[in-house]
Structures are given as structure tokens and as C-alpha cells.
Amino acid sequence: MKWTPDDMPSQKGRTALVTGANSGIGLEAARALAQKGAHVILGCRNADRAADAVVDIHRSAPHAVLETLHLDLSSQASVAKAAAQVREHHKKLDLLINNAGVMWLPRSLTEDGFEMHLGTNHFGHFALTGLLLDLMVEVEGSRVVTISSLAHRSGRISFRDPTLTHGYNRARSYAQSKVANLIFAQELQRHLSKRGAKTVSVACHPGLANTNLANVGLIGQSPLKLGSLIKQAMPFVTQSAESGALPTLYAATAPEVEAGGYYGPNRLFETIGTPGRARISRYAQDPGIGRRLWDLSVALTGVDYSPRLHASGGPQGG
Known part of the structure; x- marks a missing residue:
């Protein structure tokens, strides 16, 4: 059965934060949620691009309720400041979509000393989720x-060398961050289940989508000067950002979604198509790996989930 945004239930009365909402899948997810009545917070690194996204969404949803949030996931200080701002203005959060990411970058470190892919794609979202979880x-x-991504299947966490100082490879680094995203989603659900929380954690991937991220990663970083050839081929082997956002919207809103589930396109080895259950690597499902990554993330970010998971009553301090 084909699933489209028309199948989404009403989002009126719900507040959603979408990271990386200024372009690509994040923008399309924010647009669809806003069209269904959600109050959408666009978490973006660049204020001008965030403002452009608001104008863009208002063209198709003139009555959309939107706000922008400065959020640089490569900076733990920015994450903490953004979370504090959300807490200041909102008593609850119904939906957090950890979407933003970087892909196939030359080796660099964040201001906190994390490898850029892992620091942005995983540690940034780990901290943000932890700092907002008691609103949920x-x-x-x-x-x-x-x-996450299809790339998670080749990903492994280098626990002894998470910054990949030895033998850096941009594809390996990206895969490490994407398997970390999926491991985190699984481990978070284990913690939520133990707590008896009303929140569920789910994961998804877009398949192959023709987005700015893909263009920068696959074209800008392509070896042997194949960028122009790849650019010409992209429309024929990928789906649009709008289609790529479907698994995200399905995971975020479909009533039948299961806690801890993983969703993606259902055709051509999960590269394109309507949303359905996706295959999780055995490595990503391993609870022992999940605990190790969780403990490492707490140690490196300083964000302890325990007070937020076990607090009773309303939202607690940030």
C-alpha cells in the first residue's frame, strides 16, 4: 500500500522540532508537518537559510505556525543554548526529528574535539535529545x-579511536556516524521502555535521495573527478527530497509505527519507494554495543539522561 503525507493524521496541537530544516529532507518534513497543523521549530545552523525556509514553507502553507532556532550540532555549547531556548518557550515537545547531518567530509574536528561526522551526526543529537527529553x-x-542511512550497514564504532586519528576514511567516518544514529535510537528505546515513558524512539532512512547533502557528499567529494558524471546520473538513480522525506514523516506520525522500529523505502533494496520496515544490521541491534556507545556518549557530552528519564511529574531543569 502506498503511503503519502495525505495519510498523516492531523498534527494540530503538536509541537515538533526538526533539525536541519532549512533544506532537503528536513525542509520537506517541516513543510508537511506544518501543513497538517503542527507548530514546527526549524533548527538550523544558518539564520539566513532558516529565514528562507520559513518563506518557502509559507508559500504552500500560509497559515503555518513556524519558529526558527539557531542550532549548530557540531557545537555542544550551541546545542545546550538551543535546548535552553526551547525549554524557555515550550512546556512540552511532541516530536523531535534528529535529521541534520554532514557527509563525506575531509577529516576535521569539532570545537569539542570530536571527529566532525560523529560529533555532528551523533553526539550533537545525543546531547539535544537528552536535554529535551523530559519535555516529552x-x-x-x-x-x-x-x-540513519543505508550506509549504517558497513558502519562500526571505533571505541578505541572514535576520532579516527589512524587511517581516516571519509566513507568509513560517515558510516560510523550513521550506525551510531541507529544504535542510539535502539538504545534510547530500551531506556524509555524501562522507564515506562509515553515517548517512543524510532529510526528511519531516506534511501537514495537527491538532496544538498547527497550532492555535497557524492559529487563534491567524488574521486577521479567523476563529479559531473555523478551529477548527471543523480536524477535517474535517486528520488526527490520530497519522496526521501516520506520515511521520516511515516516514522513521525503513522499510528502503526512500532517503538524501536526502523523504516525506509520499500523498493530496489530500500533505495526508493513508499515507506515500510527497513533492515537493521545485526551490529546495530546488539545491546552490548548499544550500552557501550551510550556510556561513551554520556562521558564525552556530559549529558546524563538518568534524571530526565526517572524524574516524576512535569518537565525538569535543563
Whole structure:
């Protein structure tokens, strides 16, 4: 059965934060949620591009309720500041979509000393989720949706050398961050289940989508000067950003989505198509790996989930 945004239930009364909402899949997810009545917070690194996204969404949804949030996931200080701002203005959060990411970059470190892919794609979202989680755990129907990738299947966490100082490879680094996203989503659900929280954690991937991220990663970083050839081929082997956002929207809103589930396109080895259950690597499902990554993430970010998961009553301090 084909699933489209028309199948989404009404989002009126719900507040959603979408990271990386100024372009690509994040923008399309924010647009669809706003069209269904959600109050959407666009978490973006660049203020001008965030403002452009608001104008863009208002063209198709003139009555959309939108706000922008400065958020640089490569900076733990920016994450903490953004979370504090959300907490200041909102008593609850129904939906957190951990979408933003970087892909196939030359080796570099964040200001906190993390390898850029892992620091942005995983540690940034780990900290953001932890700092906002108590706005969600008592909210009926709330969800944390974390975007992974087909690349997770080759990903492994280098626990002894998470910054990949030895033998750096941009594809390996990206895969490490994407398997970290999926491991995090699985481990978060284990913690939420133990707590008896009303929030569920799910993950998804877009398949192969023709987005700015893909263009920068696959074209800008392509070897042997094949960028122009890849650019010409992209429309024939990928789907649009709008189609690529479908698994995200399905994971975020479909009533049949299961806690801890993983969703992606259902055709051509999960590269294109309507949303359905996706295959998770055995490595990403390993609870022992999940605990190790969780403990490492807490140690490196300083964000301890325990007070937020076990607090009773309403939202707690940030």
C-alpha cells in the first residue's frame, strides 16, 4: 500500500522540532508537518537559510505556525543554548526529528574535539535529545525520530579511536556516524521502555535521495573527478527530497509505527519507494554495543539522561 503525507493524521496541537530544516529532507518534513497543523521549530545552523525556509514553507502553507532556532550540532555549547531556548518557550515537545547531518567530509574536528561526522551526526543529537527529553516523556504519542542511512550497514564504532586519528576514511567516518544514529535510537528505546515513558524512539532512512547533502557528499567529494558524471546520473538513480522525506514523516506520525522500529523505502533494496520496515544490521541491534556507545556518549557530552528519564511529574531543569 502506498503511503503519502495525505495519510498523516492531523498534527494540530503538536509541537515538533526538526533539525536541519532549512533544506532537503528536513525542509520537506517541516513543510508537511506544518501543513497538517503542527507548530514546527526549524533548527538550523544558518539564520539566513532558516529565514528562507520559513518563506518557502509559507508559500504552500500560509497559515503555518513556524519558529526558527539557531542550532549548530557540531557545537555542544550551541546545542545546550538551543535546548535552553526551547525549554524557555515550550512546556512540552511532541516530536523531535534528529535529521541534520554532514557527509563525506575531509577529516576535521569539532570545537569539542570530536571527529566532525560523529560529533555532528551523533553526539550533537545525543546531547539535544537528552536535554529535551523530559519535555516529552509524559506526553502521550510523543516520538523521537532519528535519521540513519543505508550506509549504517558497513558502519562500526571505533571505541578505541572514535576520532579516527589512524587511517581516516571519509566513507568509513560517515558510516560510523550513521550506525551510531541507529544504535542510539535502539538504545534510547530500551531506556524509555524501562522507564515506562509515553515517548517512543524510532529510526528511519531516506534511501537514495537527491538532496544538498547527497550532492555535497557524492559529487563534491567524488574521486577521479567523476563529479559531473555523478551529477548527471543523480536524477535517474535517486528520488526527490520530497519522496526521501516520506520515511521520516511515516516514522513521525503513522499510528502503526512500532517503538524501536526502523523504516525506509520499500523498493530496489530500500533505495526508493513508499515507506515500510527497513533492515537493521545485526551490529546495530546488539545491546552490548548499544550500552557501550551510550556510556561513551554520556562521558564525552556530559549529558546524563538518568534524571530526565526517572524524574516524576512535569518537565525538569535543563
